[in-house]
Amino acid sequence: MTAHFLEIRDLAKRFPDPDGQGELTVFEDINFDIEQGEFVCIIGHSGCGKSTILNILAGLDEPSQGGVVMGGKEVTGPSLDRGVVFQNHSLLPWKTALDNVRFAVRARYKDWSRQQVTEHSRRYLSMVGLEQAQDRYPSQLSGGMRQRVGIARAFANQPNLLLMDEPFGALDALTRGTIQDELVRIWSGTEQTVFMITHDVDEAILLADRVLLMSNGPHARVAESVRINLPRPRDRAEILQDPAFYTIRNHLMHFLVERSRQSQEGGDTADRPWGSKPPEVDPASTSAEAPATPAGKSERPQVRAVQ
Ligand SMILES: Nc1ncnc2c1ncn2[C@@H]1O[C@H](COP(=O)(O)OP(=O)(O)OP(=O)(O)O)[C@@H](O)[C@H]1O
Ligand SMILES: [Mg+2]
Numbered sequence: 641m642t643a644h645f646l647e648i649r650d651l652a653k654r655f656p657d658p659d660g661q662g663e664l665t666v667f668e669d670i671n672f673d674i675e676q677g678e679f680v681c682i683i684g685h686s687g688c689g690k691s692t693i694l695n696i697l698a699g700l701d702e703p704s705q706g707g708v709v710m711g712g713k714e715v716t717g718p719s720l721d722r723g724v725v726f727q728n729h730s731l732l733p734w735k736t737a738l739d740n741v742r743f744a745v746r747a748r749y750k751d752w753s754r755q756q757v758t759e760h761s762r763r764y765l766s767m768v769g770l771e772q773a774q775d776r777y778p779s780q781l782s783g784g785m786r787q788r789v790g791i792a793r794a795f796a797n798q799p800n801l802l803l804m805d806e807p808f809g810a811l812d813a814l815t816r817g818t819i820q821d822e823l824v825r826i827w828s829g830t831e832q833t834v835f836m837i838t839h840d841v842d843e844a845i846l847l848a849d850r851v852l853l854m855s856n857g858p859h860a861r862v863a864e865s866v867r868i869n870l871p872r873p874r875d876r877a878e879i880l881q882d883p884a885f886y887t888i889r890n891h892l893m894h895f896l897v898e899r900s901r902q903s904q905e906g907g908d909t910a911d912r913p914w915g916s917k918p919p920e921v922d923p924a925s926t927s928a929e930a931p932a933t934p935a936g937k938s939e940r941p942q943v944r945a946v947q
Pocket of ligand 1: 692
């Protein structure tokens with residue numbers, strides 16, 4: 641069996657029920673692989689467990705069941721090989737923007753001189769448009785600016801696996817576009833692998849090779865792995881001229897509006913064998929004749945099981 645860069649097996653997270661009786665299963669039977677260099681987004685409704693999965697991949701949270709293997713080694717705790725951009729920008733409040741980035745860079749590149757660390761950190765801060773704000777403390781920055789420091793810190797560490805939890809949610813459209821472009825530029829020039837949570841379907845299509853769709857919790861599962869078969873480089877304006885963009889977009893929206901609920905109530909994932917990976921779907925190549933807005937299950941594109 642071929643080894644994958646990242647292997648997620650039988651992951652489940654359970655909490656004790658608030659009433660003390662039994663337990664609440666947030667998600668279970670999460671099985672998927674990610675290859676080195678892939679850009680994977682995960683989409684699902686609030687509360688289905690996306691951040692929990694990301695934290696488990698980061699080694700910051702423990703699953704109730706199952707495990708994660710990266711590069712052949714089991715993930716048992718945090719590592720500098722895995723960089724995280726958190727949902728709630730977590731900066732050290734007593735350090736300036738620049739020192740927050742420097743702190744991380746110094747930990748990663750221990751043999752670098754002070755000047756190397758500072759130059760490298762400054763470069764990434766200016767990449768997110770914060771060169772003027774480098775000496776400000778987090779309390780003196782807006783929410784979006786804090787988020788950008790967190791992004792600069794994660795990018796500057798050049799981790800093998802970049803884990804991002806709604807990294808661009810707090811940014812205005814223009815800044816978001818610029819940083820998305822920077823992210824793709826950095827990612828495409830390296831062997832970096834990206835796993836990113838987003839609520840923005842268009843963002844996922846613009847950035848990802850593959851989008852994992854999570855059904856609603858409790859008992860959430862990954863219902864489908866959707867291939868984003870659009871040529872790169874992708875230009876945010878040009879992509880809107882491509883009919884395949886809308887085919888994929890409709891497929892994702894239809895899942896969020898209709899199927900994410902159905903899967904929980906007995907459709908979609910309910911009849912899938914336990915321990916199997918989600919079916920891989922390529923809407924752009926299988927539904928060329930499908931109507932723009934799928935109205936029923938019969939119009940779903942063909943799915944193909946992947947091993
Ligand atoms: N300590 C806890 N005890 C009980 N339930 C918890 C605990 N921590 C998290 N949960 C539950 O786990 C679920 C998953 O949380 P998580 O933050 O991973 O969701 P999410 O998909 O990232 O949501 P969002 O899109 O809103 O960020 C939520 O329903 C939450 O209520
Ligand atoms: Mg979350």
